[in-house]
Amino acid sequence: MIRAADGAVRADGAVRADGAVRNNCLVRDGDAAKSPVKSAAKSAVKDAARDLRGIGQAAQELGVSVRALRYYQEVGLLTPSGRTLGGNRLYADSDLARVRRIRELQTLLGFNLDEIRTILAYEDRLAQVRQEYHAASDDADRIRLLTEGTSAYRRLRVEIDEKISRLVAFRDEIDERIERADRLAKGVADSSQ
Incomplete structure (x- = not known):
């Protein structure tokens, strides 16, 4: 930890002379000493910077x-x-x-970057819906959020089903090529005897 002349401290060692806060990583020592709340905030900032x-x-x-x-x-x-x-x-x-x-x-499931972007957008929205649901104060909001979440899951399911259909079609094409190669190999073996 490095301390600047004005008391600015940065957990990762970088110090800005003006003591400005950026990305919740910079705190001022003097501020933290003034109150237990600020001291706890300083500790939290240091923990966040460490993570x-x-x-x-x-x-x-x-x-x-x-x-x-x-x-x-x-x-x-x-x-x-x-x-x-x-x-x-x-x-x-x-x-x-x-x-x-x-x-x-990408690697295990074979999605391209555009498909991944779509899936992540659904997942991000679903996470947001979950947070809003837990913060909702009335049943009407909860029902609306549940409906939105269910709809997003259904759209995501359609994306996955389309990918599965394409993979099954590709697998079937490979199976046909294997069968064709096996028939050709058998034909060549039979004709050479």
């Missing part, structure tokens, strides 16, 4: 390249949780979970 990691560390933890993380941001799939005072990207655990989800959809 963030730079792009290199995030890439290493995820087993992806730094370029991949930048690309996911460029195409709108990922937004870093913050930036250092120098402008470097900072990633929280939730950002890493999102990249893992992107990789799962």
Whole structure:
């Protein structure tokens, strides 16, 4: 931790001379000493800064390249949780979970980036609906949110069903090629005897 002349402290070592707060990473020592609430806030800021990691560390933890993380941001799939005072990207655990989800959809399930963008948009909206549902104060709002959530799940299900149909058609095409190759091989073997 480094302290600037004006008392500004940054948990990751970067200090801005004016003591300005940016990305909830910069606190002033003097402010925290004035009240227990500010002291708790200072502790929370330090904890939050500790939970963030730079792009290199995030890439290493995820087993992806730094370029991949930048690309996911460029195409709108990922937004870093913050930036250092120098402008470097900072990633929280939730950002890493999102990249893992992107990789799962891409490599294991075979979705392209446009399909992933659509799926993530549904998942983001559903998470927002869940939060709004828990904050709703009356039954009419809860019913509206449940209806919206159910509708979003149905649309997501249609996207997945379409992908499954395309995969089944591709598998059937491969099966036909295997059968054709087997018949040709049998024909060649029979004619050479």
